[in-house]
């Protein structure tokens with residue numbers, strides 16, 4: 036980070052400071068979603084991250100938003116984020132062209148329980164933009180595929196047009212060491228996949244409940260229903276992990292916005308074991 | 322004059338109090354403390370003793386506050402007002418950083434201004450407790466540079482209460498009225514029996530360094546006894562109570578208690594309680610770009626869990642109902658604060674009771690739930 040003046044403390048010593056990263060690549064995923072590949076300032080590398088963590092991305096003069104890290108943990112020099120336009124800040128981030136600058140601070144939060152997964156069947160359920168935060172975990176599993184049991188992926192989106200990482204998902208469908216079911220809420224006649232909610236695909240997934248860990252990311256209603264169905268199927272609730280979303284202004288436990296009962300989602304989340312949050316998840320307006 | 326030592330007790334005559342204010346300024350402090358403004362005792366800069374509300378006190382109760390004259394010339398003869406010291410340590414609006422455009426990139430500007438060193442004159446025992454809590458709150462993932470930058474420079478001059486307001490319940494929360502040992506100097510005002518004077522307890526080297534410049538004498542047994550009597554009088558005057566035993570479980574285990582709906586019908590979601598509360602810390606951030614677009618500033622300002630947008634996710638607030646927002650405030654303050662910061666978030670100062678426009682009293686709300694924890698809402702009356 037370039038800080039002018041002698042009095043300035045060392046880079047990174049202020050938790051509020053964003054570091055300017057350069058946009059290297061910008062890929063349109065859907066009509067409103069892009070994937071950015073970012074480069075750290077010359078001579079530096081992005082800080083190491085755990086799959087499931089997020090950064091605060093910043094646009095000069097516009098503001099900050101919490102965005103999950105979507106890149107391959109095996110490629111630590113590039114920082115990858117998938118952003119859907121939801122408002123002013125995400126619109127500006129998604130509009131950042133190669134060569135432009137996006138500020139970064141992070142990574143923040145808890146990650147997926149990667150150490151818990153070897154030797155177990157892994158069920159991954161992604162709803163909509165829930166896939167990008169799960170992608171680093173999936174890539175890490177696929178890189179050492181032999182260490183895991185079965186790998187079942189269920190990916191749901193509103194419509195075929197809303198599927199992200201389309202080519203990669205197609206490539207996964209051709210692999211024989213994982214099963215992936217792609218389902219959409221509604222589709223035209225040119226869609227050959229499933230139609231319906233992700234929970235409806237669960238009975239078709241092949242896994243041994245008692246030796247399964249599940250990773251869930253998506254809208255809260257989907258998390259609630261899927262976690263419930265997995266528990267009913269016999270997956271231990273402490274082995275079901277879900278990534279929660281709350282309003283976030285600081286990501287460092289200071290602004291209070293992300294509170295979810297006693298938890299600050301930015302610190303003790305976003306990934307929680309279902310067993311720890313089930314009561315709150317079932318209650319409205321916590 | 323022999324230098325003062327930590328732990329020592331000195332007698333400061335009222336007549337020498339101006340010298341004490343002068344000594345603070347000579348040591349480089351900006352003195353802030355209680356002052357009269359807009360019909361209340363608020364916190365502001367104290368240039369000389371005429372800025373202090375000498376001879377004034379207040380009558381406060383749920384939803385009301387009124388200044389009244391005392392029949393003596395006590396300097397600190399009142400309790401807490403609408404302001405708390407968080408307004409200095411965690412200002413209502415604060416610039417976090419600024420940056421300038423640099424080609425296609427940006428560059429952060431160093432903050433040139435050194436924060437001023439404040440002497441907080443007149444912190445009550447509950448105020449000290451609130452700052453102890455805030456010290457932990459603002460030291461989470463990383464210490465907040467703004468808060469801790471100011472906090473490190475702050476001189477805490479406590480004043481032990483000689484009386485309590487009807488809204489005070491520090492004795493319930495174990496925070497007062499006597500001050501403990503985490504102050505730089507602690508004053509107890511003794512008006513009567515005369516002479517008008519202060520018992521001063523030295524709490525730190527920084528406090529001692531100020532006192533060294535002020536004429537004082539060793540305190541006598543009569544000074545100590547009078548100060549203890551003052552604090553005992555305050556403790557006896559405390560009229561509100563909140564039984565802290567099991568409050569965390571009581572509130573968390575009864576999220577559907579009908580009292581939540583009852584209080585939600587009275588609550589205006591005005592945010593006064595969260596603004597007045599010395600420990601509420603919620604904030605939001607704002608980007609403030611220059612018109613020309615070549616410069617920008619990141620600001621932080623107080624926010625409140627009573628605001629609808631506070632919990633906004635995907636265009637919809639998580640806490641849509643007033644009920645859920647009041648429940649967030651009270652369960653955070655009295656219950657989940659324990660899980661987060663190892664103590665209650667309430668110090669019993671009573672500000673939220675006084676400054677609630679409809680007089681909602683958290684001690685009353687807790688009592689109502691405790692009286693009948695398993696109460697269920699009566700069925701809707703048939704039309």
Ligand SMILES: Cc1cc2nc3c(=O)[nH]c(=O)nc-3n(C[C@H](O)[C@H](O)[C@H](O)COP(=O)(O)OP(=O)(O)OC[C@H]3O[C@@H](n4cnc5c(N)ncnc54)[C@H](O)[C@@H]3O)c2cc1C
Nearest residue numbers: 100101102103118119121122123124125283633634635636
């Ligand atoms: C841990 C975490 C990870 C996230 N990961 C991604 C990601 O990988 N990709 C992505 O596109 N988005 C992600 N989001 C959501 C993203 O942060 C919000 O869409 C963004 O903050 C909206 O900001 P905005 O200024 O563009 O929109 P605004 O104009 O501020 O708001 C647009 C709408 O989004 C709502 N909103 C505000 N804050 C949030 C929030 N934190 N979450 C959801 N909605 C919000 C607003 O209430 C409003 O309705 C993540 C959020 C969290 C908490």
Ligand code: SF4
Nearest residue numbers: 598667668670671673
């Ligand atoms: S909750 Fe009310 S009484 Fe307790 S510290 Fe805050 S303002 Fe004071």
Ligand code: SF4
Nearest residue numbers: 601602603626650653
């Ligand atoms: S009570 Fe509300 S405003 Fe106060 S700290 Fe808790 S969430 Fe923030």
Ligand code: FES
Nearest residue numbers: 286290291293301
């Ligand atoms: S985002 Fe600010 S406390 Fe979690």
